[in-house]
Amino acid sequence: MAVSQKTIDEMTENLPLPQNLVDALRSDLQKVDVTKKQLEDIIERALESYEYARIAPCEAAGVVSAQSIGEPGTQMTMRTFHYAGVAEINVTLGLPRLIEIVDARKNPSTPMMTIYLTEEYANDRDMARKLAWDIEATHIKHVGSLSTDLTEMLLEIELNEKAIIQRGLTAEEIAEKLEDELGVTVVTEKNILTIRPENESYRELLQLSKNAESVIIKGVKAINRVVISKDDIIDEYVMYTEGSALKHVLVFDGVDTTRTSTNNVNEVYEVFGIEAARNSIIKEATDTLREQGLTVDVRHIMLVSDIMTVDGEVKAIGRHGISGEKASVLARAAFEVTVSHLLDAGLRGDVDELKGVTENVIVGQPIKLGTGHIKLMATKKT
Amino acid sequence: MKNMKEFSLIGHNMVPQHILIPENEVNKVLKEYGVDKEQLPKIKLADPVIVEIGAEIGDVIKVIRNSPTAGEAVVYRLVIE
The missing domain is CATH 3.30.1360 (Gyrase A; domain 2)
Structure with missing residues (x-):
């Protein structure tokens, strides 16, 4: 006897699985007739393979990410300027852009905005044109x-x-x-x-x-040029701008405040907050890599953007950001500007707890990763 | 020139849902992860979304992200400074 829709929903309700796996499971179950016993079996196997697919505790996830982004990075073009889609707007792409994103530069070399319009503007070319003249400096x-x-x-x-x-x-x-x-x-x-x-x-x-x-007679200071083009997929007019000033553009009537965005991560952070900045980093990095024909699993990029935004502000990867803030003196010294880190640490009398990976490699101890992270303790049988 | 236009940041497609969670739920979360409050990721008090929902320092915010891999992912951030 096949189980009812209600039973399927109930049984898949509180599984420790990601939402989209639950959804996939449900939609597949709808197509087939299964008995209760079979359903239990299916769920058990799903849980089993999910557990198997999960990254193991103490796995060096960061190193895997670094390599997975770094290797395709070697194949990227060193210097590319390209035109963004239909709109003839110049944007930095390729390796320089990727560096810009992970360095969390305050001012990217080619800031650009995508302005979506509200309903009455989006389908009317004249209205859109008029708004564009209002925005353009x-x-x-x-x-x-x-x-x-x-x-x-x-x-x-x-x-x-x-x-x-x-x-x-x-x-x-x-x-x-x-x-x-x-x-x-x-x-x-x-x-x-x-x-x-x-x-x-x-x-x-x-x-x-x-x-x-x-003197700017009219418009927003940073916006040098506005290009209107019809997006065929969503079938409405969209404006692309050279230069970016999210805060000032959002106040215009006719600008859709739910979709309008910029390629400047720091601006997204200031206007929409840290979570939006995280999404923006993921989007910009993925787009840059994809444009170059490289496929990097989004999980790696997500890990990078998580690290960059974990403290509530956008931090750069590298000496001035994440790597420069490591607790260990030896780890910092191993990264860049070795002598000054050692000197400063010496002057301050810093102590290295040898808790991280790098410093333990330097002193020749087992690192705290994988099996090295686990201590086995047993109680003596009495 | 009009400079005032009010709109909700939450409606933007890049801003996930932020929910202020009560104390008892915070403890449940901390227990589940086995961490102290200070070990959670942070979010600044001056963050536009925090200003909008009106949270205070020490509050824990539940963020429901749209994840490309998991569909929906729940994370927690501690409000600081």
Whole structure:
């Protein structure tokens, strides 16, 4: 007699198995008729093979991860710049990118954002375009041409009418913005703005021209370029940006705050917290490796990102992060800058407890890994 | 320029569920793992998600992650500083 759905659910309810194994077990059980005895047998075997597949206690999981990421790493290209998908945006890929991720750099060399839009914006190209103009940093050079008149000692900005309409600006708005930012008086005459420096000096005029060029008339400072493209899979418009400013972009109406993200791990950490940063490291590292045609098991990358985020902040692997914080002097000295670590330890009178792996290898003792970690004790029979 | 827009971080697809767990459950967790509270992974008090759920120093947060390998993975973090 086959067991009912209810019995299957009940019996698979509290198994010490990961959720997706339970789900797989349930869906497979639905397809076949099993008796209660058989079901018990199946569950028992599932538990057995799960136990077998689990990593053994005292196994050097970190070393296995290091090798599993390191070996494919040797095959990565040293220097690649590539275009991200459909949008013609330059992003660092390959080994330099991977190094950037594990080093937890505050400012990656090519920050980039993927901005998803809310429903009414996502399917309307014009709305999306308008939002893109609002987000993209607009400088004087985007809306007109700037020239210095040395005989009259003035700065002249000739606005391009088409460009300012496209970006939803008016000549007055631009003039006002320039006045605010530069502290000067701007004379507006149709589409020509003229600015006079306070003192009639050649140097001041040049300085003024430089300052005027750097004024952001509209948009978010760090976002240099916004590219809109239609994502065929989700069938909606998505914006890709050169430069990243998650905090400032999320406040715009029309930006989907549930999916929008950046490739800058530290920014994710600041805006979304440590757990999101962990996910971001996993995603960025996996994407970088996959783009190079390398398959590394996600568990290894998960281990790395777990270690990087375990203390509640994003830490780098390496001398300035994880490895530099080891308790053992010898372990730190064995990694990098040997002499200074030994010297500092000597000055402070540090004691090495010889509890880790590296220091025990150095002094020639069995390491505390695998069978070396276990002490066997027996009580004498009386 | 509008600079204020409130939204929940929890809704973001990169932010897993964070749950503040009561003291008796904390002890159960610590017993299960055989560790002290201080040996748990940490999460900072200034962490945006902690600010949102309003936990305090010494609280233990249960995080339910979406795991690519296990489907769902539960971890615990201790709120510090």
